Amino acid sequence: MSDNSNDLAALHALAWVAGSDGPEKNELNIGFMPLSDSASVLVAATQGFAQPYGLTLNLRRQTSWAGINDKLLSGELDAAHSLYSMIYAIQLGISGAPATDMAVLMGLNQNGQSINLSQPLKSTGITSASALEHRVRQPGDKLNFAQTFPTGTHAMWLYYWLASQGIHPLWDVNSVVVPPPQMLAHLQAERIDGFCVGEPWCANAVAQGQGFTVATSQSIWPDHPEKVLACTREFVEQYPNTARALVMAVLEASRFIEASQENRRSTAQLLSSRDYLDVPLATIEPRFMGDYDDGLGNQWHDPHPLRFHNHGAANFPYLSDGMWFMTQFRRWGLLREDPDYLAVTRQVQQLDLYRRAASSLEIAVPADPMRRSQLIDGSIWDGSDPAGYARSFTLHARHDQ
Amino acid sequence: MLRILLINDTSKKVGRLRTALSEAGFEVIDESGLTIDLPARVEAVRPDVVLIDTESPGRDVMEHVVMMTRDQPRPIVMFTDEHDPAVMRQAIKSGVSAYIVEGIHAQRLQPIMDVAMARFESDQVLRSQLQARDQQLAERKRVELAKGMLMKMKNCNEEEAYTLMRRQAMSKQQKLIQVAEQIIAMNELLT
Secondary structure (H helix, E strand, C coil): CCCHHHCHHHHHHHHHHCCCCCCCCCEEEEEECCCHHHHHHHHHHHCCCCHHHCCEEEEEECCCHHHHHHHHHHCCCCEEEEEHHHHHHHHHCCCCCCCCCEEEEEECCECCEEEEEEHHHHHCCCCCHHHHHHHHHCCCCCCEEEECCCCCHHHHHHHHHHHHCCCCCCCCCEEEECCHHHHHHHHHCCCCCEEEEECCHHHHHHHCCCEEEEEEHHHHCCCCECEEEEEEHHHHHHCHHHHHHHHHHHHHHHHHHCCCHHHHHHHHHHHCCCCCCCCCHHHHHHHHCCEEECCCCCEEECCCCCECCHHHCCCCCCHHHHHHHHHHHHHCCCCCCCCCHHHHHHHHECHHHHHHHHHHCCCCCCCCCCCCEECCCCCEECCCCHHHHHCCCCCCCCCCC | CCEEEEEEECCCCCCHHHHHHHHCCCEEEEEECCCCCHHHHHHHHCCCEEEEEECCCCHHHHHHHHHHHHHCCCCEEEEECCCCHHHHHHHHHHCCCEEECCCCCHHHHHHHHHHHHHHHHHHHHHHHHHHHHHHHHHHHHHHHHHHHHHHHHHCCCHHHHHHHHHHHHHHCCCCHHHHHHHHHHHHHHHC
16 A cells, blocks of 8 residues: 555655755756757657656657747746747847746757758759849849748848848848748748758758758858757756756767767657658758758768767857857847847856766866857957947948948 | 535534535535545546545545545545544555644634645645656666666677667667667567
8 A cells, every 4th residue: 555656755855855966857848849950859858868867858849939939938848949049039038028037058059051042043043142142133022031030040040141142131132930840831832932941941842842052051150059958047046956967968969969970870760750850861861961962963061060069069058159149139130239248148158057067978168168260251250349240240230320 | 616525434424524614615516435436536526625534544544545646636634533643644644635633613624725735736746756756767777677688688888788779769769768678578588
């Protein structure tokens, strides 16, 4: 008649144990979008990386970034695979939800998104950036470009790339929001002429003969920040041990995926499951392994493919990465004034928590929380003067000029 | 209004509690003796609280409480004449949220119900955490067992065994625990 789970003495012992450094919360709901760059979260949850830390991760597939936004704030999701810039938009109160203190726990990946143009554009000979720029200058209807969330990373890559080609992303073309899995349907219906999204939805469009890749996101910024593991700051403060355990489990999964080509390949097989991406392996695998085919007859192995770990460099929440997205919000008029870039980023990026998690797994932690990058238009970003950088672009939509 | 399922396990005439409860503003939705399947009755009438009136909670009463806590958890309030602290401890351990040995006074019923509900809620959170931990622990043990078998079979080290199991699981779109169970089953077949 005495059953362990009914034993109140054991329950109260558990309540006491929760005061030590074990996780305060054992079962977590983790949101993800069906994208190749959700891999480390899926692997952590299904391949036994969380149990040793006393965690069970329940995966919750979502249908839109807006849904992830809302469910993180309502608490229906404890943490989620999130667009880097979306977390900053929530923090600053420009995501459509009330401003809420947010936390970036770690980076999930770098690279692996792309900008694609439609088959009708291709058949009229518009197969390059310069041909696109020429078309945009012609009189007639504006072209429609889709991204996945108004303040998302895909909007920022699309805007940055168009501007680098002399096209004003807000004035010269129309910008619309389409959730990733619906991109192909909108393309087929000719409602959009181009789009920026994560894999496998670009490779899918190419494979179906519905479009071609005109620029990869890594050609805009090699090893750019992309998805993060994020939650509200309240969650980190309420469950600090749980947050650290979660970061450790996902870090280990990230390292595992990149430990060998065989691991990477079997990860692609897991992703294609109907429970996760529900897309054929043949569509996921090539770009997941770094092999690109742009749909125009060009094939290459990308020197900056989708990276999940890169010895920790893909996971470290660089302050300069967080700040960059705010400079772009400022550039495109989403922010009317300069925020205190460094102060906001220091609050959002959970550097100390990440450092503790990475060190205990013997994963290298960069000494400098800023990094220096050169982007497609030749501009240098190193985090040293965010307000000046935000003002440095010829094409912009700031209200104060 | 709180809906109460009243269980009468006394020789006293039915109704001594029902009157007090009605006076205090509670709704007694069902009343019965102990010769029922308590979890089934709870599922059928969906009370907010189960109130057990018993002279002395014996083994069969405790059995009912344990079954209900497992299958249809609800706050349980026990009114009894039994003063023995050992019996009280046993009752709490079985899942009783409030154990009341003094007589029934209508004006005391509301705070007793409030305490029972609060106590029940906090216990439920702990119970589900304990269950999650139990399951994590059980899964870990099975994975460890399978890993040990694989190390022997393949003559490999721990990390290699984990990697083999994970690759196998991912390429079949399964969880690690599923592959671990398959290895254990195969090992039982072959030895």
